[in-house]
Structures are given as C-alpha cells and as structure tokens.
Amino acid sequence: MDVDLALERLLDFRTAEVFTRDELREKLMQSAKKNRPLRVKLGVDPTASDIHLGHAVVLRKMRQFQDLGHIGVLIVGDYTAMVGDPSGRSKTRPQLSYAEIERNAVTYKEQVFKILDPERTEIVLNGDWFKELGFAEVLSLTSRFTVARLLERDDFEKRLSRNHPIGLHEVLYPVMQAYDSVMVRADVELGATEQTFNILMGRQLQEQMGQERQIGLLVPILTGTCGSVRMSKTIGNYIGIAQSPQEMFGKTMSIPDKLICEYLRLATDFEIGQIERLEKTLSDGDSNPRDVKFQLAKRIVAEYHGQDASENAASDFERVFKGKESPSEMPVVKVDSEDLRDGKVWIAKLLRLANAASSNSSALGLVRQGAVSIDGARVDAEAPDVPVAAGMTLKVGKHRFFRIELCR
Numbered sequence: 001m002d003v004d005l006a007l008e009r010l011l012d013f014r015t016a017e018v019f020t021r022d023e024l025r026e027k028l029m030q031s032a033k034k035n036r037p038l039r040v041k042l043g044v045d046p047t048a049s050d051i052h053l054g055h056a057v058v059l060r061k062m063r064q065f066q067d068l069g070h071i072g073v074l075i076v077g078d079y080t081a082m083v084g085d086p087s088g089r090s091k092t093r094p095q096l097s098y099a100e101i102e103r104n105a106v107t108y109k110e111q112v113f114k115i116l117d118p119e120r121t122e123i124v125l126n127g128d129w130f131k132e133l134g135f136a137e138v139l140s141l142t143s144r145f146t147v148a149r150l151l152e153r154d155d156f157e158k159r160l161s162r163n164h165p166i167g168l169h170e171v172l173y174p175v176m177q178a179y180d181s182v183m184v185r186a187d188v189e190l191g192a193t194e195q196t197f198n199i200l201m202g203r204q205l206q207e208q209m210g211q212e213r214q215i216g217l218l219v220p221i222l223t224g225t226c227g228s229v230r231m232s233k234t235i236g237n238y239i240g241i242a243q244s245p246q247e248m249f250g251k252t253m254s255i256p257d258k259l260i261c262e263y264l265r266l267a268t269d270f271e272i273g274q275i276e277r278l279e280k281t282l283s284d285g286d287s288n289p290r291d292v293k294f295q296l297a298k299r300i301v302a303e304y305h306g307q308d309a310s311e312n313a314a315s316d317f318e319r320v321f322k323g324k325e326s327p328s329e330m331p332v333v334k335v336d337s338e339d340l341r342d343g344k345v346w347i348a349k350l351l352r353l354a355n356a357a358s359s360n361s362s363a364l365g366l367v368r369q370g371a372v373s374i375d376g377a378r379v380d381a382e383a384p385d386v387p388v389a390a391g392m393t394l395k396v397g398k399h400r401f402f403r404i405e406l407c408r
Helices: 003-010 021-034 053-067 098-114 135-142 154-161 173-184 193-208 245-253 257-266 272-283 289-305 307-323 347-353 360-368
Strands: 017-019 039-044 071-076 121-125 188-192 215-219 332-336 344-346 372-374 385-387 393-396 400-407
Touching: 003 021, 003 053, 017 021, 017 193, 021 215, 039 053, 039 173, 053 071, 053 188, 053 215, 053 257, 071 098, 071 173, 098 121, 135 173, 173 193, 188 193, 193 215, 245 289, 245 307, 245 400, 257 272, 257 289, 272 289, 289 307, 332 347, 344 347, 347 360, 347 385
Parallel strands: 039 071, 039 188, 071 121, 188 215, 332 400
Antiparallel strands: 017 215, 344 385, 372 393, 393 400
C-alpha cells in the first residue's frame, strides 16, 4: 500500500496522538523499501481476567498495523503486573500474587485473538528477561534515569502534593516498560493516552542503548458504562469481550445516551461515514437514541460472537424488556456448597461470584438501590442472606441476568 495512504489509515479518528508523524512516515517508508515489517509493541498487564472494550480500542489499532503487513508484539507483563502501572492512579495498586497473574495471563492469550491476527502476532512474557537480570544489571539500568525525571509524571506529582505515598517499586514501572521496548526492538509502541510518559521513557532508553527510537501512537480512553470514568474491571463498569452475547448486549443498552457517539467511534468497526450518518440522525432528532443504541449493541456483539449470536441476543433483549420474560440464555453463576448456610448465601458473595460487583461494598450498594432480585423478588437490604436453588434467576439492574447453579 502507498505509504501516505497507510499513514492516513493508521492515523484515523481512533488515534489521539502520535510522536511523531514524520518519524512514523519514515519508518513506513523504510519498511516498504527493505521489505521488513515493523515491530509494533503493546504491553498488557494481566491484573484481571477479562479483556474489555477499553482494551479492545488499542488492540484494534494493532490489528490495523497487522492488516498492513506488520508484526504485532504483545508483551504480557507477568513481571510488570506484580508492580502495577501507576498511570492514572491516585494510590498504590494492591500487589497480586504470581499465581493470580499466571491465571489471568492464560485468559488474555485466549481472548486477544478475537481481535488480533494469530499469523502476525508474537506473544512474549516480560518475565522472560526480567527474571534473568542480576542486581548489578538492575542498578546499571536504573542509572540511566534520574529521580527528577521519574517524578515528573503527573500521577506522582499529584500524589506528592497530597502527601499520598509512592512505593519505590512503582517508580521502577516506567523503567521496566522502557526496557521491554529495548528487548523486543520495538519500532512502534501503542497505548492509551495515559501511557505518554511510559512510551517516552522507552524512546529515551532505546536511544541510549543504540537502537532507533520507537514511535509512540496513542489511542483515546473509552469511558465505562457508568458514563463518568474510564472503563475498568476494578470499578465494574466494563463490557468484557468474552462475556456472553446477552450480557454484552444488555450492558451496551445500559450505557448513558451521551456515550453513544463515543462507543460508535471507539468500540465498533463501523466506517467513519456510517458513524457520521448515525451521529447526524441523533443530533437532528431524527432517531431515538434507544434505536441507535440497539444498532450499536448488535454491532458490538456481532464483532465478538458472530451475526447469529447478535440476532439472538437482540431478540432476547426485546423479549425480556418488552414481554417481561427472562432471556433464553444467561451466564451461569456457580455457588459452592461451602458458600451456603442453611440453603442461603450472602448476597454480596453471590454478586461477586457473578462478577456483577467488584467488591462487597459495591454489591451491597446495588442491593440498597433496589437493583437486585432473585426469581423476580427484590432482595431486601435488611436481610442480605438469600435462599438460592439451582435454576433460579439472579437479576442485576435492568439488563443483567444470571442462572444460578449449585456445586457440591
């Protein structure tokens, strides 16, 4: 493909920033001239089990590079996950055990190929090189950076100004991410806009170690289903790409109307012309937001589960919310006998088993809002231990249904 056309495609409306455009154009030209694909790096830390639509924004950008003939290098950060990326964090992340990280890494590898081209993807663990580094080598690596430079990042400045602690291990995170770029000889690094500092650190370290500087290409951050903050598994405002078609459909229909255009642009493969037409019908008042959201939900489900599943999920949704019936298919929440006491389970535990709440406090908050019912009976906040039996239906909010199964 012509370099300028490739550049235009890569820097489309799903790109927030590139540093720099001229450097990327030169790399694309050299790639074509030497018939050498670019190595396009993306680091993902398996701090949770689900890849969601927020992650998918940057994975889709990698797929664009792959469709142009380049290689996607996916670094699964088993070692960086033990630190936790401080980007956008107002406090230190809780540290995960390596066993938790390993379990999450397995699910990441299973899910990424819903988006990426397996033939043009390399998957590596950064533990492959970090576990081999001796302390003298770590000292040599850290000597290439100054404390003042590391503390320039906004997240650290804000925490210092508020007297919030910063762990020494957190300061090492951007150093580790930069070293990843050196080890895979990245030509381009992808990330969301909060990754600017980390990617610039990679450019600096590559140059110091005799490599060409990588290009930084940043994508927008997708707002979560709550409508106020970024999509996050921790917060629970996410749509997982491996969730059932019915759950994906219902969650998409639950987003605030103000997010419709953002999701059309960042969470689907609609062409810009289609998106602009839908946006115009909304702004002109020619379309009901619910109808556009319905098209959005069908498109998202089709991308990850296929057209038949999308049509079935749409039919289920209509039957449930017009006919007041239960869906024909629901995610299963398995309740172990150890979680039961006299045939009852604590509702917060049940909601967490269903991944419908990220914490006990958020689960009980849903109950207090009257958003939780079992077999049509609203759960009483004053009596949070609820009787359960196999086949019962747990409903959370307007759009999420789960079938209860008991494990002995």
